[in-house]
Amino acid sequence: MAYLAPSEFVTKMVDAGESKIFMSTRDTVIRAYMAGAILALAAVFAVTVAVQTGVPIVGAILFPVGFCMLYLLGFDLLTGVFTLTPLALIDKRPGVTLGGVLRNWGLVFVGNFAGALTVAVMMAIVFTYGFSTEPDAVGKKIGMIGESRTVGYAAYGAAGMLTIFIRGVLCNWMVSTGVVGAMISTSVSGKVIAMWMPIMLFFAMAFEHSVVNMFLFPSGLMLGGNFSIMDYFIWNEIPTVLGNLVGGLAFTGLTLYATHVRTGAKRNANVDVAAMRVAAE
Template identity: 30%
Template sequence: MAFHPPKETAEMAVGIGEKKANFPLSTQVVLGFLGGAFVAFGFLLTVRVTGNLPAEWGSIVSLIGGAVFPVGLVLVILAGAELLTGNMMALPMARASKKITTMAIVKNWTVLTITNFIGAIFVAYLFGHYLGFTSTGPFLERTVAMAGSKIDDTFMQAFVSGIGANWLVCLAVWVAFSAKDVAGKILGIWFPIMAFVAIGFQHVVANMFIIPAAIFAGYYTWVDYLVNFVPVFLGNAVGGAVFVGCLYWFTYMRKTTQ
């Protein structure tokens, strides 16, 4: 399975970031909706697979959930969609290379925050709540427990957890960029995403599914969601933009732009 070396991957990431920032608004809206829905499908699958597993299995339950969750990002990368957290890496790299403006980043992140949320809650309500896949029996218990574990974090805990989540998510995107074939892209995505889910880090788009799913079932409030959203968003931005985008740009692209 051939792959591009890191410097070539950095150049690709800059170009992809520039392209994403210049997508027409209609394209960003449609692909943003799909991105939120695809990640939500991954989390819905996690709930359905782990909901009946015995608590005595301990962290094995988290490992199994992490092993199925990556289908969401596989769909984003291979089927085509726009995901806020991946763009938190690619667009800052394009900005550092002076290919786009800061306002372009603000506009893109704003559109994707809204459209990823719409896609995620669409899946949470229609398939999770209406069909009962997250609102009945052990699946409800699992949904509430997972949502509660996110909401119970303090601001700083959620912020730091968000850094860890998007550091790994953007590494998954980075490795997917580097791979030259479909199998390599899937493997490159799978392991970092499995790691972030099994560890229990907080991902802003994933939370757009699991917390509203619990809210639709009568648990928690939208205020609880907003209190969680802010630190996780900020942490994800730091994890993607700084720990992946900026560090790799500094390492591989800095001299080419001077």
């Protein structure tokens, strides 16, 4: 069958987390770089479609194409390793340490950021003909997104910070569900369908994804957005990263692990059968 039972795919999650922890620095950074770059291109694509059609939901429907590509190519996002690598530590896999988990997170963050920033520079050149003219309609829209989702939150103070964090939680709840969904199926079409649904949902709901934001906000700074680098980190990236960590680990990784690997106690089967016979009589 092209479908794995929950107990099977959750074991695959733990195995994947373990393999990522022991991956070489070179491979971890390369895979993270490419993931950040491909997701950034998908974000450009989604914003472009939304601007051209005037219908944002169309962009959200098409955005998951980038996530599907990077997953099928074996590249890594920070949101995914937040969910998978801690499970190997919790499962007490040999040689897995907290330091190893944190090392993986740090390398993937750097790789994702470098990939997203590369695409941000390239697209800024495209939008402005090498910075020789004002950005086109898509470039202006990206600048506006960066401004509204930094100083826009800052205007609400602590309530704004809480909102960013919760949007980050909700985002990686859905994104990590997409990562897990791909493990449920053994066919390419099944993986794509399982990934597409939650990724479309997070983008359509404007939840905060730390890697997408690694593209949107540096792009916004280059394309005339009225906010600073400090605004970006304090009023978006840092709380978004923390929210993504909590959302992916708490609502996807730990819940699936707790009920499909560390299952609760079961009643004695023989006692259940005897009870049913008595009831039937």
